[in-house]
Amino acid sequence: MITKEQFQTIVPDVSWKFIEPYLGIYEEVLEKYEINTPLRKAHFLAQISHESGSFRFVIENLNYSxxxxxxxxxxxxxxxxxxxxxxxxxxxxxxxxxxxxxxxxxxxxxxxxxYRGRGLIQLTGKDNYKAFSADTGQDFVANPDLVTQPEWALSSACWFWKKRKINQFADADDIHMVTKRINGGFNGLEHRQHFLDEYKRLYNIE
Structure with a gap:
């Protein structure tokens, strides 16, 4: 289990107050979706750190000019x-x-x-809410805001990761393909790489 001191020292770009609600549940949730090696965890955490603005955002911001x-x-x-x-x-x-x-x-x-985007990797669209509901036994179609709660914000990101078969690219340490599966392109690649380097240090990955 990662300690508060380890996290704050090695991953300083994620505020403790935002990550804290997840650290008590993330090992169990990640294991459920086979994100269960140090390298898989490092890649997953790097991607969701970028996608969620360092765990600050669990609902899509559509306040565009x-x-x-x-x-x-x-x-x-x-x-x-x-x-x-x-x-x-x-x-x-x-x-x-x-x-x-x-x-x-x-x-x-x-x-x-x-059915706008919610969760740490923005679950979007009624079809995805239906599919996530079917796989978890929770009714996110009737209650989409449940996806903003820590357990389901994290689980929805893991569900998306598994659905997109991203573990194979994490196993190959291929940040380009991991990012493409998440983003559809390579937006924010440098920032994702920065987080990956931090999480690799956290998990003692050379």
């Missing part, structure tokens, strides 16, 4: 004027961007907002 919407979601906001209509309105943004896909209903259904 018009310029950000136009840059990130140009498919849905083809002009800056179109983006202005939804800027700084997270619920409206989610319902537009996530409508009629990932199992969600149309924009008017409100399911884009209801």
């Amino acid at each position: 018009a310029k950000a919407l136009f840059a990130v979601f140009r498919k849905y906001f083809p002009t800056l004027a179109a983006a202005e209509l939804c800027a700084r309105q997270p619920e409206k943004i989610a319902n537009k961007v996530y409508s009629s896909r990932m199992g969600n209903g149309d924009e008017a259904s409100g399911e884009g907002w209801k």
